Amino acid sequence: MTPGHSPARTTTAGAELEELLAAPLGLRERKKLKTRRAIRAAAFGLFSEQGYEATTVDQIAAKAEVSPSTFFRYFPTKEDLVISDDYDPLMEVSFRARPADEPLIESVRRAMIEPLRQILAAEREEVLLRMQLYRDVPAIRARALVEMQRTGEMMCGLLAERTGLPADGLELRALVAAVLAASSEAVQFWAEHGGEDELEDLLNRAISSLGTSHL
Amino acid sequence: MTPGHSPARTTTAGAELEELLAAPLGLRERKKLKTRRAIRAAAFGLFSEQGYEATTVDQIAAKAEVSPSTFFRYFPTKEDLVISDDYDPLMEVSFRARPADEPLIESVRRAMIEPLRQILAAEREEVLLRMQLYRDVPAIRARALVEMQRTGEMMCGLLAERTGLPADGLELRALVAAVLAASSEAVQFWAEHGGEDELEDLLNRAISSLGTSHL
Amino acid sequence: MTPGHSPARTTTAGAELEELLAAPLGLRERKKLKTRRAIRAAAFGLFSEQGYEATTVDQIAAKAEVSPSTFFRYFPTKEDLVISDDYDPLMEVSFRARPADEPLIESVRRAMIEPLRQILAAEREEVLLRMQLYRDVPAIRARALVEMQRTGEMMCGLLAERTGLPADGLELRALVAAVLAASSEAVQFWAEHGGEDELEDLLNRAISSLGTSHL
Amino acid sequence: MTPGHSPARTTTAGAELEELLAAPLGLRERKKLKTRRAIRAAAFGLFSEQGYEATTVDQIAAKAEVSPSTFFRYFPTKEDLVISDDYDPLMEVSFRARPADEPLIESVRRAMIEPLRQILAAEREEVLLRMQLYRDVPAIRARALVEMQRTGEMMCGLLAERTGLPADGLELRALVAAVLAASSEAVQFWAEHGGEDELEDLLNRAISSLGTSHL
DNA sequence: ACAGCCGGGACGTCCCGTTGAT
DNA sequence: ATCAACGGGACGTCCCGGCTGT
Numbered sequence: 073m074t075p076g077h078s079p080a081r082t083t084t085a086g087a088e089l090e091e092l093l094a095a096p097l098g099l100r101e102r103k104k105l106k107t108r109r110a111i112r113a114a115a116f117g118l119f120s121e122q123g124y125e126a127t128t129v130d131q132i133a134a135k136a137e138v139s140p141s142t143f144f145r146y147f148p149t150k151e152d153l154v155i156s157d158d159y160d161p162l163m164e165v166s167f168r169a170r171p172a173d174e175p176l177i178e179s180v181r182r183a184m185i186e187p188l189r190q191i192l193a194a195e196r197e198e199v200l201l202r203m204q205l206y207r208d209v210p211a212i213r214a215r216a217l218v219e220m221q222r223t224g225e226m227m228c229g230l231l232a233e234r235t236g237l238p239a240d241g242l243e244l245r246a247l248v249a250a251v252l253a254a255s256s257e258a259v260q261f262w263a264e265h266g267g268e269d270e271l272e273d274l275l276n277r278a279i280s281s282l283g284t285s286h287l
Numbered sequence: 288m289t290p291g292h293s294p295a296r297t298t299t300a301g302a303e304l305e306e307l308l309a310a311p312l313g314l315r316e317r318k319k320l321k322t323r324r325a326i327r328a329a330a331f332g333l334f335s336e337q338g339y340e341a342t343t344v345d346q347i348a349a350k351a352e353v354s355p356s357t358f359f360r361y362f363p364t365k366e367d368l369v370i371s372d373d374y375d376p377l378m379e380v381s382f383r384a385r386p387a388d389e390p391l392i393e394s395v396r397r398a399m400i401e402p403l404r405q406i407l408a409a410e411r412e413e414v415l416l417r418m419q420l421y422r423d424v425p426a427i428r429a430r431a432l433v434e435m436q437r438t439g440e441m442m443c444g445l446l447a448e449r450t451g452l453p454a455d456g457l458e459l460r461a462l463v464a465a466v467l468a469a470s471s472e473a474v475q476f477w478a479e480h481g482g483e484d485e486l487e488d489l490l491n492r493a494i495s496s497l498g499t500s501h502l
Numbered sequence: 503m504t505p506g507h508s509p510a511r512t513t514t515a516g517a518e519l520e521e522l523l524a525a526p527l528g529l530r531e532r533k534k535l536k537t538r539r540a541i542r543a544a545a546f547g548l549f550s551e552q553g554y555e556a557t558t559v560d561q562i563a564a565k566a567e568v569s570p571s572t573f574f575r576y577f578p579t580k581e582d583l584v585i586s587d588d589y590d591p592l593m594e595v596s597f598r599a600r601p602a603d604e605p606l607i608e609s610v611r612r613a614m615i616e617p618l619r620q621i622l623a624a625e626r627e628e629v630l631l632r633m634q635l636y637r638d639v640p641a642i643r644a645r646a647l648v649e650m651q652r653t654g655e656m657m658c659g660l661l662a663e664r665t666g667l668p669a670d671g672l673e674l675r676a677l678v679a680a681v682l683a684a685s686s687e688a689v690q691f692w693a694e695h696g697g698e699d700e701l702e703d704l705l706n707r708a709i710s711s712l713g714t715s716h717l
Numbered sequence: 718m719t720p721g722h723s724p725a726r727t728t729t730a731g732a733e734l735e736e737l738l739a740a741p742l743g744l745r746e747r748k749k750l751k752t753r754r755a756i757r758a759a760a761f762g763l764f765s766e767q768g769y770e771a772t773t774v775d776q777i778a779a780k781a782e783v784s785p786s787t788f789f790r791y792f793p794t795k796e797d798l799v800i801s802d803d804y805d806p807l808m809e810v811s812f813r814a815r816p817a818d819e820p821l822i823e824s825v826r827r828a829m830i831e832p833l834r835q836i837l838a839a840e841r842e843e844v845l846l847r848m849q850l851y852r853d854v855p856a857i858r859a860r861a862l863v864e865m866q867r868t869g870e871m872m873c874g875l876l877a878e879r880t881g882l883p884a885d886g887l888e889l890r891a892l893v894a895a896v897l898a899a900s901s902e903a904v905q906f907w908a909e910h911g912g913e914d915e916l917e918d919l920l921n922r923a924i925s926s927l928g929t930s931h932l
Numbered sequence: 933a934c935a936g937c938c939g940g941g942a943c944g945t946c947c948c949g950t951t952g953a954t
Numbered sequence: 955a956t957c958a959a960c961g962g963g964a965c966g967t968c969c970c971g972g973c974t975g976t
Contacts, residue, residue, distance in 0.1 A: 128967085130968090139936070142934060149969090217428075217433065221428070221432075242489060246468075246492070246497070249471065250469045250497050253467065254465045257461045258457065261460065277457055277461070278457055279461075281458040281465075282461070282497050315958080343941090344944085345942085353960085355961090357960055359944065360959080360960080558946065559946080559948085574948065578948090648862065672919060672926070673923075676903065676924075677899075679899055683897065704887060707891070708888075712895050783938085785941095786938070786968095787939075790937080793966085794966080
């Protein structure tokens with residue numbers, strides 16, 4: 073739900089996910105992961121210095137001490153640097169773990185917060201930087217928003233299962249879109265203030281403000 | 288709030304707005320407007336045939352019987368084809384025209400619907416096509432979503448004036464984001480079903496579904 | 503011999519020259535001259551702010567409150583802004599006015615200094631700026647150097663008349679090229695130091711340093 | 718000292734230099750060198766047929782059987798085709814090899830002649846063509862003259878070391894500029910006469926004509 | 933598996949010439 | 955005479971895919 077949380081699609085991204093989920097990897101895989109991280113680190117450094125558009129793939133590759141060819145092996149596209157992550161599957165797992173009789177909105181809220189906690193614990197700084205990029209770089213914000221829609225579709229499916237409502241019905245879609253949008257604002261707000269507030273509180277406030285729409 | 292409703296930024300875009308608002312323009316300007324439309328029409332046609340990325344600026348220019356240079360005079364970027372429109376200022380006017388004691392959400396709803404009606408009356412087909420592009424073409428969806436954020440910021444300003452709440456406070460931002468997201472789903476839904484439903488009804492349903500977040 | 507002193511080739515340039523030579527012009531012509539100056543002024547301003555390459559003809563035209571078309575009527579090329587001036591004919595007149603029995607090098611020196619004095623008196627600031635551009639902007643320096651060669655050819659002709667040596671003989675060409683190069687260094691040196699030294703002294707020093715080639 | 722003798726700045730240019738200095742290169746590098754030469758050859762051919770401005774990069778690439786992209790990998794700019802060479806470092810080496818008690822002007826003369834001999838031996842025809850371009854094509858002459866200034870700065874440094882005079886003093890600058898200009902005329906003269914004279918003699922005559930400035 | 937090199941093509945910027953309206 | 959609009963074309967930058975050698 074934070075921008076750019078897309079389902080894992082490539083094996084390498086899958087690897088990163090699994091690492092999060094703690095399975096210890098083979099030596100080969102660990103090396104690849106390291107390269108992947110190195111490239112991303114280099115890229116983010118350059119982005120924050122020069123901006124996104126002004127940074128070329130070649131520069132990134134050079135700074136990561138990798139050949140451009142290799143860059144493209146790890147990230148099929150320059151944009152993928154910023155948007156590929158593994159939030160969605162984590163959230164799905166998290167949602168299915170909620171008791172079926174819990175109020176829906178509560179399940180959603182918890183399903184979103186759990187994986188966030190994990191990710192923040194592991195790479196809080198990088199998430200903050202990513203959020204700044206997301207604010208400042210149109211192309212990235214763009215991609216991220218698209219990924220958010222993907223997340224929305226997945227959530228519609230999950231909620232449909234639970235409620236029996238049609239997954240592509242207007243009501244569910246509108247509700248999910250709204251919750252995601254509000255949550256995204258919370259995360260953005262959090263990043264803007266340097267992460268000093270408790271993200272969990274912000275999420276709660278944002279989501280409950282939907283109820284105030286009767287104002 | 289439909290994707291890509293941005294404030295008028297260029298004089299020509301301003302011209303387009305004024306046309307909507309009915310002021311008959313000088314002969315010179317009418318011609319420019321025609322060219323502008325011709326280019327957009329050509330572009331949208333090609334987009335729906337070949338997809339967005341696969342369509343080159345040269346093709347568009349050729350089909351519009353214009354030189355590539357001229358294309359760039361009218362649209363500084365290929366993406367600008369899709370995202371530049373004049374919804375925002377219309378909506379702002381519309382919102383300010385609502386009585387101050389009306390329930391907030393109602394004012395917002397009406398402020399969004401009024402200009403939509405005008406636009407649909409004038410160019411219903413193009414809006415439908417635009418929505419399809421918005422669904423199908425990542426790059427366009429991307430830009431459009433970004434523009435929606437801009438709309439959001441404007442709305443926050445308006446609501447802040449009315450309510451006295453801070454425009455950049457979490458609550459307002461979350462609420463606005465949610466309403467926009469839900470409305471966007473409504474418009475999208477409408478387009479998916481070929482425009483057969485009443486858009487006004489859909490908007491109402493989508494917005495009121497936010498109240499069901501207590502599910 | 504300062505960079506960019508070329509023979510008058512266009513009627514308008516001729517006009518500027520004549521003005522220097524004091525003939526009062528018709529009202530029509532004065533207006534054109536004013537425009538010409540306005541454009542150049544605008545251009546030089548932008549050049550010193552943004553650099554030469556980064557300044558577009560359109561910007562110059564806009565700042566001079568002239569249409570781009572008009573710009574090109576006055577200056578066939580962007581580069582012509584910087585290089586067109588009218589030093590050569592002044593110098594030729596000046597040289598022919600020297601007594602025939604004066605030592606050659608002395609005639610040359612005097613022929614160069616006289617017109618310089620006039621120009622500096624009239625537009626000292628602009629000459630200084632021009633010199634800076636000449637230092638800093640490769641394309642301009644380039645053009646200027648080329649013009650200097652033209653000046654060289656003219657001087658070869660003059661010296662050939664006086665000495666009876668062939669105008670395209672190596673000796674004369676080498677001598678003239680050397681004198682011009684040394685003088686150019688003097689002017690450049692003068693500009694680098696903000697014009698505080700007496701240009702005349704510098705020229706004398708530069709030219710006489712050729713004699714030290716026996717070092 | 719022929720126009721356009723600039724310091725080696727890219728590795729490939731460095732490679733070219735080293736080749737001149739006889740070190741046999743790896744297979745990879747030889748291929749690149751061949752491509753580089755092929756491009757230049759194609760370019761010079763077209764230049765002499767159609768002129769410089771009228772020749773497009775695409776044409777050059779086509780004739781060299783290379784893609785335009787590749788062209789720009791080898792020469793960042795069309796102009797770089799003409800001006801990039803490796804005379805300066807050769808000359809520097811050559812100068813430093815002169816005995817310190819030799820008359821200055823003599824050291825300079827020898828320092829210029831030695832590398833010229835080498836280059837002429839290796840690619841006499843190309844140098845001749847280059848000189849013609851330098852005469853006939855303003856843009857090229859322009860760039861070349863600029864490079865000559867660079868050479869001048871380097872020489873000032875060298876002479877300053879030897880003489881103890883300040884490298885940026887007017888006297889040294891004027892002297893160097895004059896010697897270079899005279900030498901340039903000699904080379905030019907040589908090229909105009911189809912290379913039939915001994916370049917070495919011409920250089921001697923040109924330089925010694927500086928002494929006649931007392932005429 | 934990774935590095936370097938190349939090709940092909942899109943984009944967007946700029947220059948300058950031309951045309952028709954004022 | 956000036957302007958606004960357009961055309962046409964060059965340049966140079968970048969992305970990404972493929973191929974070759976190690």
